[in-house]
Amino acid sequence: MLNNLNNVRKEKNVSLVDIADLLNVRYQTVADKINGKSSFKFTEALKIQEKFFPEYEIKFLFTPIDYKQPA
Template sequence: MLNNLEEIRKKKNVTLVDMADLLNVRYQTIADKINGTSSFKFSEALKIQESFFPEYELKFLFTPDSSTQPA
């Protein structure tokens, strides 16, 4: 799970729908990517970071929580 992205997203009141609209994908697609079911493409991550969270580093936002990574 992308805990940093999720925490910052909620703090800044950016909805999953906002992110989905930016990338022209379904709301569920964004939820799946944040939960780790699938992955963001680099271009998607960059677009999200530049549009909503320019004050944060890409690596900080999109590094998965170590407890959710496979062993």
């Protein structure tokens, strides 16, 4: 599971539908990718990071563990 992405998404009130709309995929596809059932393509991850979370490193958001962003 992409815990960091999910936590930041909730903090910033970015819905799964917002991400799905950006990527032109279904809501369930995004939910499956966040939950680890499948993976985001690099281009998808980059779009999400640039649009919604530019202040975070892509590695922080898309590492499936609780990776800590360097200060």
